[in-house]
Amino acid sequence: MSTSPNIAELASLIGEPSRVMMLVSLLGGKALPASELAQSAKVTPQTASTHLGKLVEGGLLTSESHGRHRYYRLASPEVAHALEALLTISAPQPVRSLRESDQMRAIRYARTCYDHLAGEVGVALTQKLITLGMIEASGQDFVLNEAGKSKLRSLGVEVESSPKSRRRFARQCLDWSERRHHLAGSLGASLTNRLFELGWIERIPGGRAVRVTPKGTSGFIAEFGLDVTGEKERV
Numbered sequence: 001m002s003t004s005p006n007i008a009e010l011a012s013l014i015g016e017p018s019r020v021m022m023l024v025s026l027l028g029g030k031a032l033p034a035s036e037l038a039q040s041a042k043v044t045p046q047t048a049s050t051h052l053g054k055l056v057e058g059g060l061l062t063s064e065s066h067g068r069h070r071y072y073r074l075a076s077p078e079v080a081h082a083l084e085a086l087l088t089i090s091a092p093q094p095v096r097s098l099r100e101s102d103q104m105r106a107i108r109y110a111r112t113c114y115d116h117l118a119g120e121v122g123v124a125l126t127q128k129l130i131t132l133g134m135i136e137a138s139g140q141d142f143v144l145n146e147a148g149k150s151k152l153r154s155l156g157v158e159v160e161s162s163p164k165s166r167r168r169f170a171r172q173c174l175d176w177s178e179r180r181h182h183l184a185g186s187l188g189a190s191l192t193n194r195l196f197e198l199g200w201i202e203r204i205p206g207g208r209a210v211r212v213t214p215k216g217t218s219g220f221i222a223e224f225g226l227d228v229t230g231e232k233e234r235v
Contacts, residue, residue: 018042018048022055027112028114084174106204112203115189116182118175118182128225135170141172142183144169157190168186169187199216
């Protein structure tokens with residue numbers, strides 16, 4: 001009897017088009033109601049409920065009830081990491097309208113990958129941290145040195161890994177749109193959360209794309225010497 005993980009069962013769960021759309025909709029890290037996930041997958045609420053039940057049973061999603069509504073989120077950062085890896089090797093879907101083109105531009109410029117910053121801005125910030133000597137690649141992770149700790153701590157970022165956490169501290173996550181690594185793990189999540197708190201980035205309603213605010217544009221230059229005023233979203 002084989003003792004290897006049941007990849008075929010997992011692939012069958014992810015491989016159904018409606019379920020894929022629901023999973024990708026949850027890559028932003030937020031919990032979403034079943035009704036919104038049904039809309040994103042373009043299926044009826046009844047069909048969505050069936051798909052969501054299978055994803056929960058398969059360990060890809062968790063759910064919780066709030067009042068009359070049930071909300072769903074990805075079960076773990078590892079699920080998000082696996083989905084991002086699949087996006088990296090997937091062929092891009094054709095863009096059929098100006099709106100879709102604008103949405104794709106926004107996603108590629110800056111987005112949340114579960115709970116950390118990805119896209120052009122996320123990769124550029126990670127590369128800047130490397131150039132400034134604050135982090136360095138080590139295997140599949142990054143190592144944060146004392147200079148990096150001091151700098152990020154001065155911005156209010158939590159830079160100590162919890163000994164009780166099973167999550168990797170500073171994971172290298174291959175960005176599907178940039179084809180380079182951005183900073184993930186608990187450090188990437190803490191940094192991204194702080195960028196939201198500082199008002200440097202904000203969510204664009206209706207998806208997982210984020211925009212850099214004027215305050216953020218100035219902050220990235222002042223604190224990291226990073227100019228993020230490249231190709232921006234138009235949505």
